[in-house]
Amino acid sequence: MTGFDPVHPPARELLDDCVHCGFCLPTCPTYQLWGEEMDSPRGRIYLMDLAERGEIGLEGPFTEHLDACLGCMACVTACPSGVRYDQLLEATRPQIERNVRRGRADRWFRNAIFSLFPYRRRLRAAAVFGVAYQKSGLPKLLGKVLPARLAAAQGLLPPVRLRDAFAPLPRVVPAQGTKRRRVAMLSGCVQDVFFHQANLATLRVLAAEGCEVLVPRDQGCCGALGLHAGREEHAVTKAKRTIETFGGLDVDAVVVNVAGCGSSMKEYAHLLADDPQWSDRAKAFSAEVQDITEFLAGLEPVARRHPIEAKAAYHDACHLGHAQGIRNEPRTLLRTIPGLEVTDLPDAEICCGSAGIYNLVQPDAAAELGRRKADNIRAVGPDLLVTANPGCLLQIGKQLDGELPMMHPVQLLDLAIRGLGLGG
Incomplete structure (x- = not known):
């Protein structure tokens, strides 16, 4: 007997990996907020274990505690036993979406988002x-x-x-000087409409570093929001379309300047592992995906950086630092700018509260985490904040309310290459 349906339930061997040691507790945002065991990673794994054994159902408290999880994956980084909470969570959330009937207002709001x-x-x-x-x-x-x-x-x-919001991106951007790489770029959904300047900066920096850039016209959503929210069918459909769009291009890499999108695109191999028509294509595609900071950090810089005399606080987006393990690369990239001081934040491992759609569906918890993150930013006295995810920029920007300039790392690098300074 089990409380889960037979479609990819949380794996028993992954559940058994957790020894309930508690190393995850100091890094879990919701445990830090409420001190409730069932709102910690090990507590949620215990709930999954009980459901897998058929001792509890998915309605009520089970769903409430799983919904309260941000999916920030800080616990994956902290766990000494290598527990794959990310895979457990992404197996459990589709179970909830398929088998738990939400209230009318909750269904309406979530459907409106998607x-x-x-x-x-x-x-x-x-x-x-x-x-x-x-x-x-x-x-x-x-x-x-x-x-x-x-x-x-x-x-x-x-x-x-x-x-x-309505400006199109060029479909091909030629490399400046000697062409060293040929890449394709994901333009994103929210990124392209609300953070179009970050996309333009990405194209300029890649070109300045000797990269020809392709921006496929027919690309769409990569499925990240659906994957992280348990809407597996949505994620699978968007993943297949993305693979079709980018998979046939003759490029050295597919670069992504949105941490959440890059994280999901690197998971296509896992998402489509059971589909014999797509598993090999997904694996090959995921191997090509690189975050823009990851890609640029692997290139010897050729474009001159002009000095920017400023103190930049760097915020680790969870889906870049925890999910993709990319921490040093953005800092290394920023430190190529003469005069720039890069500083870390207190409690850097704690999520800002954005987490995909979390700040929309769990606004109170997200707001408190945002306030804590804003206070930690103020504590280091920076001249600007840099982070690699639009959701983080929106979430933290709401709390800072114009106190500081905020931008993607590649935007700051673009200003340095163009010699514009922070006023540019």
Whole structure:
């Protein structure tokens, strides 16, 4: 007897790897917030174990405690036994989505998220309404009366320039000087609409470092939001389309400047492992995927960096540091800029509260984690904040409220190469 259906339930051998030592507890954001055992990684693994044995169902407390998990994977980094909590969580969340009927309001809100964010055209239309909404004065009037989730969504709206939201990226960017590499770039969904300047900076830096860049016109969502939220069918569909779009290109790498997207694309081999028509293609594709900082750190710099005299606080995006194990590369890249001081944050391993759609569906916990992260940023007294994920920029930006410039590492590198300084 088991509480899970037979479609890829959490594996018994992975559940048995946990010895309940507690090394994960200091790094778990929700355990730090509430001190509740069932809101720690080992507690959630215990719940999975009970469900796998058929001793508890998935309704009620099981789903509540699993929903409260950010999926930040700090516990994977901390675990001395090598417990693959990431694989356990990504096996469990689809079980919940298939077998637990959520309340009407929760279903509506989650469906609305997945009807909007994975689609650039819809995001662009939403950007038009967002700009009008921000200019109308309604955010101040409605901010205190909206339900918590809608208020959280309103607070995360970034300032958007419609010119950027609708601007197309060039399909081919030639290398400057001697061509050293040929790469393809994922432009992203939220990234391309709301952080278009980060994409342009990525193209300029790659070209300056001798890379020809292809930006496929027909690319779409990579499936990251669905994968991390347990919407397995959504993730599989988007993964196959992404592989079809990029898989046939003659490139040295597929570069990604969004930590959450890169993490998911590197997991395609696991996601499609049981599909005989796609498993080999997925494995080959995942091997080509590199975060932009990972890729650039592996290239000997050729573009001159002009000095930027500033102190930059670097925030490790969870899906870059914990999920992909990329920590040194962004710092190494930033330290190629003369005059730039790169400083780390206190409690750097603790998530900022963004975590895919977490800051929308769990707004109170996300807000508290965001406030803690903002306080830790203020504590080091930086001139700017640098992080490699748009979700983190939105989440932390909400708490800092314009106190500091914030940007992707590649944007700062772009300013240094172009000699523009922080004012550029």
